Amino acid sequence: MFFQQFFAQVMNGLTLGSTYALIALGYTMVYGILELINFAHSEIYMTGAFVGLIMVTVYKLPFAAALLAGMAGSCILGVIIEKIAYRPLRKATRIAPLISAIGVSIFLQNAALLVFGPQARAFPANFSAAALNFGFVQISSLQLLILVISVLLMIGLHLLIHRTKIGQAMRATAQDKETAQLMGIRIDRVISFTFAIGSALGGAAGVLVGVYFNSADPMMGFFPGLKGFVAAVLGGIGNIPGAMVGGLILGLAEVFGAVYMSQYKDAIAFAVLILILLFKPTGLMGRRIQEKV
Amino acid sequence: MLKLENVVTHYGNIQALKGISLEISRGEIATVIGANGAGKTTTLKAICGLVGVTSGKIFFEEKDITGKPTPDIVSSGIAMVPEGRRIFPRMSVLENLQLGAYLNNDKNDVRKDMERVFELFPILKQRLKQVAGTLSGGEQQMLAIGRALMAKPRLLLLDEPSMGLAPMIVSSIFDIITEINQSGTTILLVEQNAQMALSIAHKGYVLETGRIVMEDTAENLLHNEQVKKAYLGE
Numbered sequence A: 001m002f003f004q005q006f007f008a009q010v011m012n013g014l015t016l017g018s019t020y021a022l023i024a025l026g027y028t029m030v031y032g033i034l035e036l037i038n039f040a041h042s043e044i045y046m047t048g049a050f051v052g053l054i055m056v057t058v059y060k061l062p063f064a065a066a067l068l069a070g071m072a073g074s075c076i077l078g079v080i081i082e083k084i085a086y087r088p089l090r091k092a093t094r095i096a097p098l099i100s101a102i103g104v105s106i107f108l109q110n111a112a113l114l115v116f117g118p119q120a121r122a123f124p125a126n127f128s129a130a131a132l133n134f135g136f137v138q139i140s141s142l143q144l145l146i147l148v149i150s151v152l153l154m155i156g157l158h159l160l161i162h163r164t165k166i167g168q169a170m171r172a173t174a175q176d177k178e179t180a181q182l183m184g185i186r187i188d189r190v191i192s193f194t195f196a197i198g199s200a201l202g203g204a205a206g207v208l209v210g211v212y213f214n215s216a217d218p219m220m221g222f223f224p225g226l227k228g229f230v231a232a233v234l235g236g237i238g239n240i241p242g243a244m245v246g247g248l249i250l251g252l253a254e255v256f257g258a259v260y261m262s263q264y265k266d267a268i269a270f271a272v273l274i275l276i277l278l279f280k281p282t283g284l285m286g287r288r289i290q291e292k293v
Numbered sequence B: 001m002l003k004l005e006n007v008v009t010h011y012g013n014i015q016a017l018k019g020i021s022l023e024i025s026r027g028e029i030a031t032v033i034g035a036n037g038a039g040k041t042t043t044l045k046a047i048c049g050l051v052g053v054t055s056g057k058i059f060f061e062e063k064d065i066t067g068k069p070t071p072d073i074v075s076s077g078i079a080m081v082p083e084g085r086r087i088f089p090r091m092s093v094l095e096n097l098q099l100g101a102y103l104n105n106d107k108n109d110v111r112k113d114m115e116r117v118f119e120l121f122p123i124l125k126q127r128l129k130q131v132a133g134t135l136s137g138g139e140q141q142m143l144a145i146g147r148a149l150m151a152k153p154r155l156l157l158l159d160e161p162s163m164g165l166a167p168m169i170v171s172s173i174f175d176i177i178t179e180i181n182q183s184g185t186t187i188l189l190v191e192q193n194a195q196m197a198l199s200i201a202h203k204g205y206v207l208e209t210g211r212i213v214m215e216d217t218a219e220n221l222l223h224n225e226q227v228k229k230a231y232l233g234e
């Protein structure tokens, strides 16, 4: 009995955590390449959820198509944001793109309010979960789906970054932009591509969470966005495996913390953020020293 | 092969190059010597398009490359070994070399070029899987040169390859620069180590606070009284 409940909580934590991880990846990839916190990432996530929702409610498409459409929508939005809100400020002081990011975030929230209204929208009922029985434990099919999709996306990202030429160009650009250009790399394209991938992952998280909690609303990005950011910092901002681990730890911490103090569920992320900033500001997997040759 | 006409560059309001003109013919080693802060690095960065040119023109093989994006300049046949080597420290030696050949999509060709780099620098072959940031300074310099050669440049720009290296390693690196030149690559070498640079170059320029103050054959510069006093420590 205890074990079954414990296992259910672990599954809840991993499910939530894997979506935080997907969001965290967007923050960490963009930070890794531009040293910029993309505060509009919450809204990129929200946009993914809405695009997914429209696909299933208006166009009656199946889940897989909605997921891909949500990812595509977020991807395009991310690329556009980079082009108009960040690229012109690349040589400006560090604070300028940060302010621009907050501006974009507020703009997109309000645009969504205007288009969709403030009330939450529900996904249709045929997306609700069935319980799968594995002998003595039960897993919701939805949780399993979210976990599997998240893991597949993360494996895909890992392969992209380590096994492809564009991935190599992304790593080179993150390490040294000037030298990357000397190799013939067009860094503007690489930066665009990084936003595209990071945003698509955020959009996937939006669709998955929208389906999981069966709701989407214009403000839905706020807490997951913050938590994804905390997960990225926890793992070491700029560090891709760190974002994955940070997301899972945060998801588990939140679920188990909520057992004892459910009304403070959202505060757990901030407690984690404060602890990390106090005791290990570089994050769990962050580099100890900044290597500069 | 390379020609700079009155090139002026700025960092903000500060004029770093105040009208540089120089000319390098195919097959030669030209060197620009000058003290720290004279504008040597800025000159090379201007050629590669990494710093903007305020006025003046840069021609490579008769084509105007002024203001072109860096990747276009690289693909036209110029490669640079930057100051401080600037290898990608968290990547392996192999990946650094692959990145040098980023614009070459012919895998077999890349493999052949890599073999040529290993002939020049056998140590790199032994270190292939090693993370580049853990190499010694001399090995990192060899990697930086090898990486630049992977782009098959017709003109190779070298920014202070002797910096921070022991004299023995410096002389072996300079031997290899001569060897690269003899196999047909034109070289523009920028150095504070005037003695070494003039000893391998055909032609030299002396740069002082953004201006070329002297130009002559390397031989003549080596015996020039002013150069001796200011740059050769005699």
Ligand SMILES: Nc1ncnc2c1ncn2[C@@H]1O[C@H](COP(=O)(O)OP(=O)(O)O)[C@@H](O)[C@H]1O
Pocket: B011, B014, B016, B034, B035, B036, B037, B038, B039, B040, B041, B042, B043
């Ligand atoms: N990024 C920069 N911003 C502002 N000033 C710079 C920058 N880089 C170089 N300078 C200035 O330009 C001048 C030439 O520098 P540089 O080309 O690096 O000289 P060198 O390579 O001969 O040591 C120096 O006065 C230097 O302070």
Ligand SMILES: [Mg+2]
Pocket: B037, B040, B041, B042, B083, B160
């Ligand atoms: Mg310099």
